[in-house]
Amino acid sequence: MPYWTLAYKNVTVRFLSNDDFPEQANQRAATELTQALAVGDLRYPIAARYPLEEIAEAHEAAALSGGGRVVLDLPGGAS
Known part of the structure; x- marks a missing residue:
């Protein structure tokens, strides 16, 4: 991620960290997103x-x- 290049252009990038969630929630989210992608429901x-x-x-x-x-x-x- 070229931080300074983006910062000088006033680009805002927001990241959501999975560290803020319990591991069980992370695993469930990954499973559900993978399933949605596999069947074409993730658009x-x-x-x-x-x-x-x-x-x-x-x-x-x-x-x-x-x-x-x-x-x-x-x-x-x-x-």
């Missing part, structure tokens, strides 16, 4: 994708999006 609608270089356009699209997420593709293949 996340994407309205548009942009390369990081077009972050301003992505921001504008996110403000106008009416039913899907706007995704930034980061260098190196992560998104």
Whole structure:
């Protein structure tokens, strides 16, 4: 995670740590998410994708999006 690169661009990244939950809850969540993915019930609608270089356009699209997420593709293949 290129922290300083993102910080200088005022990007906010929020992480949810599984350390805050009991291990039994983590195992149950992993099992249920895996099952949902396997049967095709885990969907996340994407309205548009942009390369990081077009972050301003992505921001504008996110403000106008009416039913899907706007995704930034980061260098190196992560998104």
